[in-house]
Amino acid sequence: MAGQIWYLKSCRLFENCTPPQIARLESASRAKSIAKGEPIYLPADDANSVLVLASGRVKICHLTSDGKQSILAFIEPGEIFGELALLDMGNRDEYAEAIENSRVIAIPGETLRELMEEHADLCLGVTKIIGLRRRRIERRVKNLLYLPNRERIIHLLLELAEQYGLETNRGIELSIRLSHQDLASLVGSTRETVTVVLGTMQNEGLIELGRRKVILKAPDQLAHQVGVAPLRMSEQSPSNSPAGFYFRHSLGT
Structure with a gap:
């Protein structure tokens, strides 16, 4: 329990949250250990939670139409991923895989959305994450097309x-x-x-x-x-x- 709170506090997004807010996140969250090579979520899975990587390393991937793997991002300890669940978009359209033995904390999207309504810095931080990740992906797509x-x-x-x-x-x-x-x-x-x-x-x-x-x-x-x-x-x-x-x-x- 205490360890899970520490992992949430170590995530830069939540560093300015109050102790009651962190406790609320912790009470709604679930931790899970993932072995190297195992999926954390798959395409078409329900996008109902945002994940914090407590330890290990994760890659976010997309499968092309011919079955090839395209890596979109790497996730390091202390970062969130699966953040599009906050937009209530239904199902995932990519998959996440542990490339080292990892531990993740799943936060229900609804719980995090409620906290974002209370905390402007948290809302801005999530917006930056979504924007910067999408910008990097868009830049790679442009490079792929033209370079x-x-x-x-x-x-x-x-x-x-x-x-x-x-x-x-x-x-x-x-x-x-x-x-x-x-x-x-x-x-x-x-x-x-x-x-x-x-x-x-x-x-x-x-x-x-x-x-x-x-x-x-x-x-x-x-x-x-x-x-x-x-x-x-x-x-x-x-x-x-x-x-x-x-x-x-x-x-x-």
Whole structure:
């Protein structure tokens, strides 16, 4: 019980809620452990709850008409997901899967909507989450329609660096570990194409590759190649503030 309250308090959305408001959320919420590789919800499931990730990592995906997986977002501890349940849209249109052993807290959409009516900051925070996630997805769709593979991959690496980048003496290291297939699913390409493009960029000295690891050695040069502003690193690293990256400004905004 106390642990569940702590997880809710650790979510940046709820940090300004009063103790009675947190207690109300806690009393209506349910916690569940999800094993790696298991679904949290599936397309066509009822969208009747918003979820807080207490621990682990989750990916939000969509299946294309030919059965291929398209990754829409990664969720880190302290973040909410499934937030479109707040709009009372009926069924889910994507699925969520645990990519590590995870623990989630489900908050009934009606309970959270009532609290949003009382708390302007909470309402604004949820609106930002919905807006920024949709903006990132829309930008990826535009990149998919109009840009070649290399430029799509560079845009993705810069986005991931903004979200998960750690400054090191070798460059900006992505703290999130992704396979070439994961990257392909994020940009709408094939694993083979991603491998070739990343290898070329490594030969050019722009990035350094390791096992599920990418270091951006020349982020400003990468940004210049795709015509966007230089990367802006957050004052707090993802490891210090995993709950808040959706509140940062997106690239190019």
